[in-house]
Amino acid sequence: MNFLGLTILGTGHYLPEYIASNREYETFLDTSDEWIVTRTGMRERRIALDTPVWKMGEMAARKALDDAGVSPEEIDLILCTTVTGDFRYPSAACLIQGQLGAKNAFAMDIAAACAGSVYALDMARRYLATGDVKTILQISAEALSQTTDYTDRGTAILFGDGAGAAVLRGGDGLFASALFSAPDCGQNIHCAFPRRSLPFGGGTPAGEETGLTYMNGREVYKFATRAMPAAVQAACQRAGIGVEDLDYIIPHQANLRIIETAAKALKVPLEKICVNIQKYGNTSSASIMICLDESLREGRIKAGDRICMVGFGAGLTYGAVVMEYQSGK
Numbered sequence: 001m002n003f004l005g006l007t008i009l010g011t012g013h014y015l016p017e018y019i020a021s022n023r024e025y026e027t028f029l030d031t032s033d034e035w036i037v038t039r040t041g042m043r044e045r046r047i048a049l050d051t052p053v054w055k056m057g058e059m060a061a062r063k064a065l066d067d068a069g070v071s072p073e074e075i076d077l078i079l080c081t082t083v084t085g086d087f088r089y090p091s092a093a094c095l096i097q098g099q100l101g102a103k104n105a106f107a108m109d110i111a112a113a114c115a116g117s118v119y120a121l122d123m124a125r126r127y128l129a130t131g132d133v134k135t136i137l138q139i140s141a142e143a144l145s146q147t148t149d150y151t152d153r154g155t156a157i158l159f160g161d162g163a164g165a166a167v168l169r170g171g172d173g174l175f176a177s178a179l180f181s182a183p184d185c186g187q188n189i190h191c192a193f194p195r196r197s198l199p200f201g202g203g204t205p206a207g208e209e210t211g212l213t214y215m216n217g218r219e220v221y222k223f224a225t226r227a228m229p230a231a232v233q234a235a236c237q238r239a240g241i242g243v244e245d246l247d248y249i250i251p252h253q254a255n256l257r258i259i260e261t262a263a264k265a266l267k268v269p270l271e272k273i274c275v276n277i278q279k280y281g282n283t284s285s286a287s288i289m290i291c292l293d294e295s296l297r298e299g300r301i302k303a304g305d306r307i308c309m310v311g312f313g314a315g316l317t318y319g320a321v322v323m324e325y326q327s328g329k
């Protein structure tokens, strides 16, 4: 059978226990709670002190599997989005597969930065549409604390850690996606591994590769306020619906002002926008999945609702998925 849409059988998330409040940043940076709240909407975020990315992903995945009533053996494909994985290889997806005992699955990571979960939903739907795989475990797990420059007040206060997951099957509801990347803007956020010196000559460290995040916040801000509405409009157009037909939008949680500006451009009331940025900051690709799980568990999003997930991030990547929420329950 060819599926046109997605069924979200279950969701879950994991957040580390340690809470870093805005006040804590005041102790080591020239910043203030007032500046952070006004400019970003963030009040606190979670930091994974000792928990690796794959472990956060595993915990979120276990909750999603439990919620779905699906066993690890039933999973055919594991897609994990991360740009902060613990290993260059193997993938976080393979590590999580091993922990879960998902012995019938194949597994891979997707690196599309903060737009990763939207990219993964698009990919999941395409795999399910072919009928080659029946059940997908999608995970987004990130530890931005591992790449954050805690001496740079322009970026240090933004990022947090966490993971979200969903168990997906094919469905017959509405689904459309619109994905984009704009590498000409890519210099505005990057994080490069330090290079080694090689015994053959060359390979000399260039000096700029710190392993930490560099971001031109103002440029990314301008990009995001254009990209988010454009992606939502493109996905709605492909779905054959108007933006006003959406019940909820779950945006990447990067900055409350970006979210509000995008909502205004789209003429969408804020009651239709799911936001948890005040609690968790920017968790990159995990932010949409964590927010989706919270919104479902709160009973805010219900079966039949038309939801849109929209993200943007390093690349620069951006994109949106529009779908009718079906739980299969």
Ligand code: UT7
Pocket (backbone or CB within 6 Å): 030, 031, 032, 035, 036, 039, 040, 114, 153, 154, 155, 157, 189, 215, 216, 217, 218, 220, 221, 224, 254, 255, 258, 282, 284, 312, 313, 314
């Ligand atoms: O998911 C990845 C995508 N990333 C993003 O979406 C980030 C997009 N950008 C942003 O969210 C915003 O640009 C920031 C929150 C990063 C910065 O906010 P802004 O309103 O654009 O501030 P700004 O960079 O224009 O800086 C304004 C002032 C500067 O001081 P001067 O030059 O005017 O004296 C900054 O040095 O605010 C200063 N500043 C701070 N002050 C207190 C920057 N960071 C801080 C800080 N505390 N943490």
